[in-house]
Amino acid sequence: MSKILIRGAKVLGGEPQDVLIDGETITRVGAGLPADGAEVVEAGGKVLLPGLVDLHTHLREPGREDSETVLTGTRAAASGGYTSVFAMANTFPVADTAGVVEQVWRLGQESGYCDVQPIGAVTVGLEGAKLAELGAMHESAAGVTVFSDDGKCVHDAVIMRRALEYVKAFGGVVAQHAQEPRLTEGAQMNEGVVSAELGLGGWPAVAEESIIARDVLLAEHVGSRVHICHLSTAGSVEIVRWAKSRGIDVTAEVTPHHLLLTDELVRSYDPVYKVNPPLRTERDVTALREALADGTIDIVATDHAPHPHEDKDCEWAAAAMGMVGLETALSVVQDTMVETGLLDWAGVADRMSFTPARIGRAAGHGRPVSAGEPANLTLVDTAYRGPVDPAGFASRSRNTPYEGRELPGRVTHTWLRGKATLVDGKLT
Amino acid sequence: MQRHLISAADLTRDDAVLILDTAEEMARVADRPIKKLPTLRGRTVVNLFFEDSTRTRISFEAAEKRLSADVINFTAKGSSVSKGESLKDTAQTLEAMGVDAVVIRHGASGAPYRLATSGWIDAHVINAGDGTHQHPTQALLDAFTMRRRLVGRDAGLGQDLSGRRITIVGDVLHSRVARSNVDLLHTLGAEVTLVAPPTLLPVGIDTWPCEVSYDLDSTLTKSDAVMMLRVQRERMNAAFFPTEREYSRRYGLDGDRMARMPGHAIVMHPGPMVRGMEITAEVADSDRCTVIEQVANGVSIRMAVLYLLLGGNEPALTHARTTTEEK
Numbered sequence: 001m002s003k004i005l006i007r008g009a010k011v012l013g014g015e016p017q018d019v020l021i022d023g024e025t026i027t028r029v030g031a032g033l034p035a036d037g038a039e040v041v042e043a044g045g046k047v048l049l050p051g052l053v054d055l056h057t058h059l060r061e062p063g064r065e066d067s068e069t070v071l072t073g074t075r076a077a078a079s080g081g082y083t084s085v086f087a088m089a090n091t092f093p094v095a096d097t098a099g100v101v102e103q104v105w106r107l108g109q110e111s112g113y114c115d116v117q118p119i120g121a122v123t124v125g126l127e128g129a130k131l132a133e134l135g136a137m138h139e140s141a142a143g144v145t146v147f148s149d150d151g152k153c154v155h156d157a158v159i160m161r162r163a164l165e166y167v168k169a170f171g172g173v174v175a176q177h178a179q180e181p182r183l184t185e186g187a188q189m190n191e192g193v194v195s196a197e198l199g200l201g202g203w204p205a206v207a208e209e210s211i212i213a214r215d216v217l218l219a220e221h222v223g224s225r226v227h228i229c230h231l232s233t234a235g236s237v238e239i240v241r242w243a244k245s246r247g248i249d250v251t252a253e254v255t256p257h258h259l260l261l262t263d264e265l266v267r268s269y270d271p272v273y274k275v276n277p278p279l280r281t282e283r284d285v286t287a288l289r290e291a292l293a294d295g296t297i298d299i300v301a302t303d304h305a306p307h308p309h310e311d312k313d314c315e316w317a318a319a320a321m322g323m324v325g326l327e328t329a330l331s332v333v334q335d336t337m338v339e340t341g342l343l344d345w346a347g348v349a350d351r352m353s354f355t356p357a358r359i360g361r362a363a364g365h366g367r368p369v370s371a372g373e374p375a376n377l378t379l380v381d382t383a384y385r386g387p388v389d390p391a392g393f394a395s396r397s398r399n400t401p402y403e404g405r406e407l408p409g410r411v412t413h414t415w416l417r418g419k420a421t422l423v424d425g426k427l428t
Numbered sequence: 429m430q431r432h433l434i435s436a437a438d439l440t441r442d443d444a445v446l447i448l449d450t451a452e453e454m455a456r457v458a459d460r461p462i463k464k465l466p467t468l469r470g471r472t473v474v475n476l477f478f479e480d481s482t483r484t485r486i487s488f489e490a491a492e493k494r495l496s497a498d499v500i501n502f503t504a505k506g507s508s509v510s511k512g513e514s515l516k517d518t519a520q521t522l523e524a525m526g527v528d529a530v531v532i533r534h535g536a537s538g539a540p541y542r543l544a545t546s547g548w549i550d551a552h553v554i555n556a557g558d559g560t561h562q563h564p565t566q567a568l569l570d571a572f573t574m575r576r577r578l579v580g581r582d583a584g585l586g587q588d589l590s591g592r593r594i595t596i597v598g599d600v601l602h603s604r605v606a607r608s609n610v611d612l613l614h615t616l617g618a619e620v621t622l623v624a625p626p627t628l629l630p631v632g633i634d635t636w637p638c639e640v641s642y643d644l645d646s647t648l649t650k651s652d653a654v655m656m657l658r659v660q661r662e663r664m665n666a667a668f669f670p671t672e673r674e675y676s677r678r679y680g681l682d683g684d685r686m687a688r689m690p691g692h693a694i695v696m697h698p699g700p701m702v703r704g705m706e707i708t709a710e711v712a713d714s715d716r717c718t719v720i721e722q723v724a725n726g727v728s729i730r731m732a733v734l735y736l737l738l739g740g741n742e743p744a745l746t747h748a749r750t751t752t753e754e755k
Binding site for chain 1: 695
């Protein structure tokens, strides 16, 4: 593999530096490095970040290849600056056996755009009744460390307790989709002022918060770590903050859309805004941003959820829940966290690469931009500003809530172990 | 007036009074031997009903026929919808057949709004009830009934409901009738009080332009009209209230309670009534109960809405005279 010299890049937003890649590895970082036969990429003041890591992606394969495949999903990931994504288990068949996780892992290897780390289901068929063979999935070629029934909550307290305990044997973590099922029967949107007017079934904040409260206490009791998926309410922030202050080993993620959008958008009845957990209120958005800034929320995860057009081009109640997010995540974070002064680019690198890689134990990802490290890198034109055009997405699906919205920042280059997967905004 | 009628909240005071006044003109047509106007001759209206509702459909159909529209009735049962066709395809199919207006009843809140705003079709959309969201023609016919009874048929022309105290009792949480009435009555200047057990009031109701009470007896003496909402028996299975009898005791309207209402006050119900649940037979059959009038008024209101949305700017009565002369 040839050498690449990235010239004049603001590493993690700092002073411009040159970064030399040789093969799969960063070999030098410094000012005025000689090209020395390397291919030169003029960064021109763009920001260089470690390749982004998404702990929460739906790649839909196997089963729903009409909305996304591992290949199209990893192309979308590379487009958005990601070098590693964790693929959720709610496929058809469910990723609850070594066979399915190995299939997803192999498809990721073949794609070559982004490392795919399968997440294993906690329970058989995501049904919440019987533990899946967690150990077998861990020992498979896929080496699963993150387990989640995402889409469904592990609502049975005993099953959750056992799962938290069991995965300690191999350093695993359970990622909980916190949603008390009885409190959310028929739920269509955040329960509050807007749902009362629109006559849509309410998804109350307490349905999330009560499960998080229970699970941090369970984690404390059995001495396990627990990860909270897509935390969405101000109350959840308070509970996680309290848990961390008690020394409980809890981590939490927030999605880009929960950092930007509110349930006021549901007044359009446009299902592009239908997502689970639902868009909340302005007060929640503010609390989530502050929590991500102060570290109460550890990471940003996309919950990239592709759906075919027909599943959104209908009445609200009939529509599928979810939004694509891989190709807009960094722009939304720049808009909501960087340009508001809440996070600097080093903070973005932490929340979108270092920490998600650490939580998911993604070897070789989320590493510092320094000599000797794997060359997983993302170059961002932070000065760019423009409307989101879903027609240009690499994802097979177009269900973005940001169509036409002006957002800052554009990923121009992504390198996966020294191999360019995105050059000048175009996939290789 | 806007192109569509989706929500009672979209109507200004002047829009609403115009509809009520126009409905009074339409009501006169019903008093004639030939109950028909040529206003919508050559126009096609489809009644697109995804939910069973015989009375609302028949009311719209009667209104459309009295305005001489060509009427197509489409019910989801036994249609392509039951075979999995989407709302979009169904609507576009109907429009391709040359439909000028779609009267839609749908179980999903927001379905009429989607139909009117998604660019799927160009026809006028009239909401005949969507999920637990809105039922604007019901609110209009209720306001019409109140104005007639409380202000007067002729004295009411041009008037709103300023200062009238309206109490709405029952399952507000699941009621599009309650939502529409709160919006419209507020616009018309009435003071609305919602009465229900706390379980049947939505979280977030505190921003609505009305009062909320858990106690029926304390509001009865201060009401010019008491509107009882239907309470489905199945609600008690989801623990919204313990038993049918307990609901009736606390929130049902019986003869004793009706006797405590002011002498001029009326009892209303959007129907269908559950006798013995929210209303006793004694009340339902009393001359203070307007439930049958509401049905008759519904036709006049729906004629007025169709006329104003589709019929152009000519006054309705011009057509009415023509009809008489032709005779």
